Amino acid sequence: MWHLPVELIDLRFLLLTSLTILIGARGAVKVPRFNTYVTTSDTFIFLAILLYGGAAGILLAAADGLSSGARVVKKPRTILFNSAVMACSTFLTVKSLDLIFGIPTSLVHQSFSRVLIAVCVMALAQYFSNTGLVALGMSFKYNQPFGQMWSKNYLWSSITYFAGAGAAYFIASNIGTIGLFAIFVATLMIAILYFTYFRYLEEIRATAAQAEQSERERAEAERSRAETERERAEQAERHVKELNNYITEQERISGALEETKEHFRHAAFHDPLTGLPNRAMFTELLKAEVDSKHRHSDLFAVLFLDLDRFKNINDSLGHTHGYLLLIAFAQRLERILRPTDTLARFGGDEFAILLTGISDSNDAMRVAQRVQDDLTLPFVLEKSSSFTTASIGIALSTSGYEKPEDILRDADTAMYRAKENGKARYEMFDAGMHARAVSRLQMESDLRQAVEQKQFCIHYQPILALESGRLAGFEALIRWNHPKEGLISPTEFIPVAEETGLIVAIGQWVLEEACTAVNGWHQISPTHRALSLSVNLSGRQVSQPDLVDQVKRALGKSKLNPHCLKLEITESVVMENAETATVMFKQLRALGVQLSIDDFGTGYSSLSYLHRFPVNYLKVDRSFVSRMTETEDNAEIVRTIVTLARNLGMEVIAEGIETEAQNEQLKALGCQYGQGYLFSRPVVTAEVLTILERERERGAEIVLSETANQEEGVLASVYQM
Ligand code: C2E
Ligand code: MG
Ligand code: MG
Secondary structure: OOOHHHOOOHHHHHHHHHHHHHHHHHOEEEOOHHHEEEOHHHHHHHHHHHHHOOHHHHHHHHHHHHHHHHHHHHHHHHHHHHHHHHHHHHHHHHHHHHHHOOHHHHHHOHHHHHHHHHHHHHHHHHHHHHHHHHHHHHHHHHHOHHHHHHHHHHHHHHHHHHHHHHHHHHHHHHHHHHHHHHHHHHHHHHHHHHHHHHHHHHHHHHHHHHOOOOHHHHHHHHHHHHHHHHHHHHHHHHHHHHHHHHHHHHHHHHHHHHHHHHHHOOOOHOOOOOOOHHHHHHHHHHHHHHHOOOOOOOEEEEEEEEEEOHHHHHHHHHHHHHHHHHHHHHHHHHHHHOOOEEEEEEOEEEEEEEEEEOOOHHHHHHHHHHHHOOOOHHHHEEEEOOOEEEEEEEEEEHHHHOOOHHHHHHHHHHHHHHHHHHOOOOEEOOHHHHHHHHHHHHHHHHHHHHHHOOOOOEEEEEEEEOOEEEEEEEEEEEEEOOOOEEEEEEHHHHHHHHHHHHHHHHHHHHHHHHHHHHHHHHHHHHHHOOOEEEEOOOOOHHOOOHHHHHHHHHHHHHHHHHEEHHHHHHHHHHHHHHHHHHHHHHHHHHOOOOOOOOOEEOOOOHHHHHHOOOOOEEEOHHHHHOOOOOOOHHHHHHHHHHHHHHHHOEEEOOOOOOHHHHHHHHHHHHOOEOOOOOOOOOOHHHHHHHHHHHHHHHHHHHHHHHHHHHHHHHHHHOOOO
């Protein structure tokens, strides 16, 4: 300010100052990507140096520094620093020009080459000093190397200084010719140039900003994409893991499910004891065979097997032994059969075999015979060994079956036939059997009617004391007086009555009827008050829990002396119900009733049971008596039975005595009682009364055999055996 030539200050200078402060400050433009501002004020400062000398230029620079600094920042210290930097740098420029070219104001009149150099010096000096000072300040502020600071921010900006210096020179050298107007024009040009440049910079800045923004967005998008990708990957991984877990779990679960299903499937179609197919599976296989028989000419057969007296084995040897026997039996059968045959257990002691691809009935019969032969060998089970036999029924596909049930039914029928024919054998189903099965069905319905209409009558067979030959009692034997068929033997209808349960009602009727009849005879003929009555009880009746009550009721109604009543129970029935029989027998004995084991020798009596039964009589089966005279063996059996009975405190009754020889032999063996055609067939009540009367008349000398012989012709017309 001290060196400012006041005389040179004119309107132009004030105008220049104003422009510098207004435009220069306002036109501060940030250089994109660099931390620096470019102002047009450099041109005006250079112009001031060239027109009004160094002092004017330095003052203008200081003023410009203040105004441009204030526009950019708020801090006074920074504004002052900015102003000081501008003043100092301009001072250095002015001093450089001074040193090289002398007074700057004289430069406008000098040669072009000199001026060019001067402009360059001016620009360079201003550039270096200005940017250098700012870079120095910033390097202190940010604690960074000066060179790095400068080159990073200001290297390029020298151009503006050169442009500014050139413009200033142009204006100053032409100011004389075009006057003040030139300044305005120049200013306008500069303004236009500047604003063009400004716009250009703005655009660059916008573009840069946009670029930066899109770069940021891109980076952001990239980042979020990566993030999403990562999350997705993680999620996918999680899903895969979960899925894997789920799959493993399912495989577990479904594995167990499959197992359970398989278990149930197996259980539904197999017998748990032997592991063999059960009835359901056998029926399925049979159905397939029945269905396919239309397609080929091969025959197939069904064998129905039932172990004989299995219940007996179970009761006498225990259930464990029974189970073991069934398993061993199944294993034996499997060994006999071909792999293509099917063996099944239907439950209990029932088995079935399906033979496929056979050529005729002989093939099926051969298998049945193999089974029978095989059963002649004992089963060695745990500690004990035992024998068993089987009854087998065979049905062949030649009968043209449409349903598996039909062929099974027929095989079953044949099996029953085998049982009836003496067990331990096989029977081939035939049309006759079918007819019998049908007539059996017919019998069933007829029998129901018979019970309702009381179509029964009782015949009585005398029982004698063999030694004295005197009448000891009667056995009541039922007959069915069929309206169409005539008299039907109990051997025919009793099994049907047993199966249907009708035997309970029939048995009760017999008991009451016979007791009443015999009590009547006791009344009519007082000399026969001790006559006994034997009544047969079937298996079904014995298993009735109220049997004792039924007997009591019959005795009550008939008023028969309980000691005169003998109840006969077949040996096999007794042994099949050994445990309950023991209890029942004791109760019956408590009533005063006597007990006989019928058909003794045909069943499998367990001696230990026999010993415990409170039984009074053993009735030797007819088969032993009838063959007694043929072989010594049968006589031995009878002798053994007599001895056994004596040892057990029982008496023996022989059935079916038909000849005097048998009578004599039995007497010799010590058999106490006997009944048979030799003495009398079973007779109707009227005949009984005749017998009683004759017996009374003849007294102790009456020979019943004669009576029987005389009666035979008459009785035979009444009842045919
Ligand atoms: P059972 O109790 O063993 O009766 C003896 C059977 O042998 C009777 O046959 C009788 O007529 C027959 N009989 C007697 N002496 C001779 C003889 O010298 N030679 C021959 N060949 N046979 C003789 P029946 O009357 O046909 O009775 C058969 C079976 O029916 C009886 O055998 C008995 O088990 C059963 N039964 C008969 N009546 C009844 C009854 O009221 N209730 C029950 N549950 N079963 C009965
Ligand atoms: Mg009997
Ligand atoms: Mg008998």
